[in-house]
Amino acid sequence: MGKPPGKKNNSGRGQRDLTIRVKSARGRKMSSTLWLQRQLNDPYVKKAQAMGYRGRAAFKILELDDKYRFLVPGARVVDLGCAPGGWCQVAARRVNALGDKPGKAVGKIVAIDLQEVEPIAGCDIHVLDFLEEGADEKVKAWLDGPADVVMSDMAASSSGHKQTDHLRIMMLCEAAAHFAFDVLNPGGTFVAKVLAGGAEADLQQLLKQKFTKVVNVKPPASRSDSSEKFVVATGFRG
Helix, strand or coil: CCCCCCCCCCCHHHCCCCCCCCCCCCCCCHHHHHHHHHHHHCHHHHHHHHHCCCCCCHHHHHHHHHHHCCCCCCCEEEEECCCCCHHHHHHHHHCCCCCCCCCCCCCEEEEEECCCCCCCCCEEEEECCCCCCCHHHHHHHHHCCCEEEEEECCCCCCCCCHHHHHHHHHHHHHHHHHHHHHHEEEEEEEEEEEECCCCCHHHHHHHHHHEEEEEEECCCCCCCCCCEEEEEEEEECC
């Protein structure tokens, strides 16, 4: 019996390659072309656009919170290096910062970055360097008290040298951890991005002294070819 005209076999040569391919352009580096091609074919990028998130990174904090449940209604949250704002968007909904979940406690989000960030409903966003003297007191004043969660998706500018970049982001993460020690409530949570590469042992030791539980996890939304992972430290000892 013959196949109906116009239908292709669903296996082998009959399959269509649905990958979007980006042509190289004058003045664009091959690395940029490959990055653009990856973005256009990334299901998390498409999903973020469909759901109104400012970036695919929103799904990383979603997946981490689904597993460890730190963004609860009523929680007070600090987002360090918040641009472009995807983590803030997720946190605002989950801690009920807008108060639109009847019967649930209303949380609060204070987000800071070195650059201005477009407003996000339910979030109090400020231009501030968290490393400057007195930054912790400013944040607690904006938050009306200590935080329940300090989270950071920050990354230092890439130098192109893998080991240098690893050391830079680990230094930034350690600084974020010390900031968290100054602003967290006892029992609080610290969540931050790190890069695998060998220099994270000191951070692990530091966090284990300050928190009852410290885990490292690579959420599904984190690209498999990336060396990034996230540390989730819960039960701040105060």
